[in-house]
Amino acid sequence: MILRNGKVYISHTREDEGRYASLVAKLTQKQIDCWSTLSPEDSDSQLSKKTQEEIVGRDVFLRICTPAAARSVRMQLEAWTFGATQALDAQNGTPNQHIRIDLVMDTAYTPEPAQPTYLTIDAITRPMNDWLVVLYREMGRMQATQEMTRGTMTIIVAVCVILAFLLVLALLAFFVLFQGTGFFT
Numbered sequence: 001m002i003l004r005n006g007k008v009y010i011s012h013t014r015e016d017e018g019r020y021a022s023l024v025a026k027l028t029q030k031q032i033d034c035w036s037t038l039s040p041e042d043s044d045s046q047l048s049k050k051t052q053e054e055i056v057g058r059d060v061f062l063r064i065c066t067p068a069a070a071r072s073v074r075m076q077l078e079a080w081t082f083g084a085t086q087a088l089d090a091q092n093g094t095p096n097q098h099i100r101i102d103l104v105m106d107t108a109y110t111p112e113p114a115q116p117t118y119l120t121i122d123a124i125t126r127p128m129n130d131w132l133v134v135l136y137r138e139m140g141r142m143q144a145t146q147e148m149t150r151g152t153m154t155i156i157v158a159v160c161v162i163l164a165f166l167l168v169l170a171l172l173a174f175f176v177l178f179q180g181t182g183f184f185t
Helices: 014-019 021-029 049-056 067-071 073-091 128-139 150-178
Strands: 007-011 033-035 060-065 099-104 119-122
Touching: 007 021, 007 073, 014 021, 014 067, 021 033, 021 128, 049 073, 060 067, 060 073, 060 128, 073 099, 099 128, 119 128
Parallel strands: 007 033, 007 060, 060 099, 099 119
Antiparallel strands: none
16 A cells, blocks of 8 residues: 555535535644635636645645536636646656545536546445545545444453453462462562
8 A cells, every 4th residue: 555645635626615624624623734725816727826736745645526526717727736646656666645526416417427536435425424434444544444333342342351350360369379389588
């Protein structure tokens, strides 16, 4: 598995900002550096230098895929900028160092065949915790696991209590066996 820098650029439209707020909160909890700021200098014809630097400096390019995203020229510019970074990776012999992940958040979204993606995640029908585990793993920085259920936690606690009880019994047996032998004097 490739070790990535744990930094994510989230490509989105202004219309879709409410759709991914909980995602940013979850990523931030895992100390994943997210950039999702729309710079006032960005337009449909040109990205600001800061936006370009953020795209290039992050190993994961996460697209919030909705019908508004499919119409967004600025998001296409962001994807092309990221694609140039991926082309440099291929030339340098490190393909898939920078990956593009499409997070489909609307059933009306139609994928764009001209812009290939490393991974497409269906966030519509899959529960968030399920696709977050996939996302963390692909970021290469986090090794996320699914949360333990209450039943699993109960079993673990019960096993620990039984083992502690057996350890105490073994110590008592040890003291009883060696009490009259002068072992402790």
